[in-house]
Amino acid sequence: MYHIFFLGYFQNLAIDAxxxxxxxxxxxxxxVDIKNYIKVEKVPGGQLEDxxxxxxxxxxxxxxxxxxxxxxIVNPRIILLDCPLEYKKGENQTNAELLKEEDWxxxxxxxxxxxxxxxxxxxxxxxxxxxTEKGLSDLACHYLSKHGVSAIRRLRKTDNNRIAKACGAxxxxxxxxxxxSDVGTGAGLFEIKKIGDEYFAFIVDCKDPKACTILLRxxxxxxxxxxxxxxxxxxxxxLRI
Numbered sequence: 001m002y003h004i005f006f007l008g009y010f011q012n013l014a015i016d017a018x019x020x021x022x023x024x025x026x027x028x029x030x031x032v033d034i035k036n037y038i039k040v041e042k043v044p045g046g047q048l049e050d051x052x053x054x055x056x057x058x059x060x061x062x063x064x065x066x067x068x069x070x071x072x073i074v075n076p077r078i079i080l081l082d083c084p085l086e087y088k089k090g091e092n093q094t095n096a097e098l099l100k101e102e103d104w105x106x107x108x109x110x111x112x113x114x115x116x117x118x119x120x121x122x123x124x125x126x127x128x129x130x131x132t133e134k135g136l137s138d139l140a141c142h143y144l145s146k147h148g149v150s151a152i153r154r155l156r157k158t159d160n161n162r163i164a165k166a167c168g169a170x171x172x173x174x175x176x177x178x179x180x181s182d183v184g185t186g187a188g189l190f191e192i193k194k195i196g197d198e199y200f201a202f203i204v205d206c207k208d209p210k211a212c213t214i215l216l217r218x219x220x221x222x223x224x225x226x227x228x229x230x231x232x233x234x235x236x237x238x239l240r241i
Contacts, residue, residue, distance in 0.1 A: 009049070010227065013214055014234035016053040020212045021165075034235055036158070037165055037211040042224035043195050046217035051227070056166045056204035058213040059159050061152050062192055063201075064141050069150040071192035076128040078184035078203070080160055080171045085118055085130075085153075086137035087111045112139060119143035121175035125183055129190050133160055150190070152201060163203055165211035 021037040041058050063069040119140055122130060129150050136153035144151050155163075164171050169184025188205025214231065218224045 010051070010231055011234045013051065013053055014231055017212050017214055018235065020053065020055065021210055023210060037162060039159075039162060039211075039213045040216060040228050040231065041200075041213055042216045042218075042221065042228065043200075044218065044221055044224065045196055048218050048223075048227070050217035052215055054202065054204050054213040054215055055209050056187060056202065056206040056213065057159065057162045057211060058204070058215060059152075059155065059163075059201050060198060061155065061201045062199035064136055064151045064153055065145055066192075068141075068145040070128075070148070071150070073128045073150065073190040074188070075185070076187055076190040076203075077126060078129045078131065078163070078167050078169050078187060078190070079122060079125065079127040079178065079182070080164055080169045080184065081130065081132040081175070082134070082157075082160070082171050082173050083132065083175070084134035084136070085115070085132055085140040085151075085175075086135045087114055115139045116143060118175050121178060123147050123149070125178055125180060127183065131155055131160065131163065133157055162211040162213075166206045166209040167203060168208075 017038045018032045018034065021034075022032045025031045039057070041060075063071060115137060116139075120143075123143070127149055129152070130144060131152045133155050134153070136151055141151060160171055163169065164184065166187065167184035168186035170182040172178050172182050186207045186209070187203050188207070189202065191202045191204075193200055193202060216224050216227055218227060
């Protein structure tokens with residue numbers, strides 16, 4: 001009886017997840033991209049009944065500067081980047097010969113101006129959260145936090161794609177190409193939570209998410225792995241209906 005209860009429970013999770021990410025393609029057909037837009041996060045601890053479908057994305061990340069950046073934002077404006085917010089490193093080994101002490105100050109000033117310009121191009125769109133797949137320097141962190149902007153760096157491409165689908169943002173390759181239409185405004189909440197010993201970023205309560213996360217809780221990793229295998233079976237049954 002207990003086993004039947006949980007089979008039905010996780011089948012309902014599968015139905016909820018596939019319904020969330022499904023896209024109408026005409027003639028009564030729906031395209032459901034399970035591989036790319038349904039992420040399963042297994043977090044040991046808690047009860048199996050605590051497992052749920054999040055209307056958005058959960059990632060194993062914290063903000064760059066927890067002491068300076070907000071960890072909870074309601075209705076955040078989100079900018080997604082696929083570029084570094086740090087000084088460009090030369091593709092080949094580069095040597096600079098400094099003849100005077102002032103030359104070193106000049107180099108530092110050039111770097112500072114470059115980073116400031118990148119940040120100003122972003123800040124003019126008044127984001128609450130900036131996420132990049134690449135690096136983010138301490139100087140960029142300073143400019144963003146100074147203007148009340150939270151930031152996450154070195155995110156996986158797959159996770160960035162899911163966030164874009166969830167909140168309606170467009171991933172941009174260069175800050176100077178940003179447009180208002182690229183800003184994601186569909187998320188209801190951004191929040192950092194500590195679960196066990198790790199921090200997780202939640203971008204959830206999205207208005208019309210086309211990506212979601214199934215958060216699995218349970219006593220052990222082995223149990224969660226078994227539950228995930230059962231979910232795969234549930235997907236097959238659900239998509240046949």
